[in-house]
Amino acid sequence: MEIRENTISILVKNKPDVMARIAGTFSGRGFNIETIAVNVTEDPQVSKIIMTVWGNQDTITKIEKQLNKMVDVLQVDDLTGKDAVRREMMLIRVEMPSGEGGRLMQTIDTCKGKVVSSEGNYWIIEVTGDRETIEKALAALKPFGLDDLTRTGTVALARQNDKVRR
């Protein structure tokens, strides 16, 4: 069976130990979390977690079943095969070499990034997009003197509602 990156969307109760439970289930059952993004939904008692996980369909089915068993998990959706919008965000700090400003601005434009901070020689550039966009931006910006970076996990939303929400 094909090993691929899978995107799982999990609605959970917004409680302090929920993340520990989910992470524990993954580590205890030998599944590896690639990326994770979590925040509260429009209902403050419910959070949504988007996880990306490498594995074949068998693994993903097992993960879904384990998650569905958990008392604090309200709903699990596999977005992998679905038409969904996927986004990551990267903040990248570069130490500007003198005289490179113009070329850097050009590169930022090509990467669809924007400068969100410029303190002294340090610029922070924000890039949002799918995984490929982020990887390309990283490769393009790196030569300017990468100082540090931080990336979010993938967030994803199916383009159409094909499920009745519980």
Added chain:
Amino acid sequence: MLTGSQVLFKILEQENVDTIFGYPGGAVMDIYDELARHDIKHILVRHEQGAIHAADGYARASGKVGVCLVTSGPGATNTVTGIANAYMDSIPVVVFTGQVSTALIGNDAFQEVDITGITRPCTKHNFLVRSVNDLGRIVKEAFHIARSGRPGPVLVDLPKDVIQGLTDDATLAYPLSFSEDAIEPIEAKCAEALPLIREAKRPLIISGGGILLGKAWNELSALAKNLNCPVTSSLMGLGGFPGTDPLWLGMPGMHGTYYANMAISHCDLLIAVGVRFDDRVTSKVEAFAPHAKIVHIDIDPVSIDKTIKAHVSIVGDCKPILQLLNQWLANDKTARSGEQTQAWLEEIARWKKKEPLDYGSGEKIKPQFVIEKLYELTKGRAIIATEVGQNQMWTAQFYKFDEPNSFISSGGLGTMGFGLPAAIGAQMAFPDKLVVDIAGDGSIQMNIQEMATAVQYNIPVKIIILNNGFLGMVRQWQEMFYNKHYSQTTMNFAPDFVKLAEAYGAKGLRATRTEEVESVLKEGLAAPGPVMIDIRVEPEEGVYPMVKPGFPLTEMSLVNKTA
């Protein structure tokens, strides 16, 4: 206004809890203070592991939720093995642990431990109660979660200030705050299974603990009769189908019978009910039931396709599922007759004749003989708990369990030291039944302190120690796989179990020769109060048949070399 302790007991009473197994300590003193004002029995164990195993044994014997109460810190951590044990075997228990006051949590306070963190992977769910206003609802939910669906242990951590706190919530009526899992309709899936069942000429039923948890033993028997189909069951399922029934094949797997393993390997349909295909049952997965279509019925979707792929899976409570199948099959007499399986049953009868469960005779007492004698003397009507190892396997092989919930044994986790406290728990559930713990000289010493509990409350469990001076099962593996290098398995320094029993105030008996076994057992079983019987058995007796781990079920070592 009610205190947290009062709320706790109100809910325990709502849940019809009649017995608590526990051990007090600083963090739970308010609960113990309140205990005296209620009718609930409390059994003071001698170690918290004893409390959780006793609650587990109580639950297995009675089918009700077992309850255990311990203090914070070491009191809580001492229950972890027992919680994991209940989790592996899907036993409904609720564990109440004390906790330091909420203001102190996280400060490494005296006897503080993150018990919800520690037990997250081995509980069905756990709660840290942060406010006395949540207490009643959480305790109610804990009982519901423990017994619903696939049952399991639930831990409720009770900070001292929550227990001491006051709440004006006097209604004590709590609707569940979570939605129940939607139950899949079973009809379509059963209809899918039906043609497979109709056509099968070599069907086999393999049942597990789910039959007992789902109280579906009558439906299981009816299905076997309807199909004229042989039945085998995992260790956890023993007692779910009568051990004296002609269709019974005994346990399969590593120490299963020759004919059960042959039947699995040659059947054309395997109906698996409430069984999770543990590796001790399947051995080499790729060689398991190679000719069979598999119909897997289980309440937990996680069990389906976990190790063995099902052709048809039916997720749900096994009782209504079996009822529906039976109903359809009963209205279907023309399509299927009992004769359809005649040739298959004859083949199995030949296997039974070729390689029956057997053991030789020798100078020393054969442990299997002790189990057979016990069966004879109790007529199969006792509740039998076991420890773990050879004693457990011989019991599973040679005692014919006719009644559900009469076999109390640590299946999944394989916890030595389980048997004695579990027997105490079972006896509390059925004070008038004969309850026996079959032990080894190794495992009995793991929770032997509970002898004091048995004597204090006059809980008349009978302990039979198959004393071989070895950690027998590990020794057997060393014999087979490590060139008889008996590294650290010789346990020839043991207490004098007769004197030990007497020191506790129990009766102690001993048999050293085969001729003595019957009379010693008779005397021990008839005596009032707890009895410990030390039986000196053949030291290097092995458990056979044995399928080496990772081998196909057809490749069994059948010979007992010491025979």
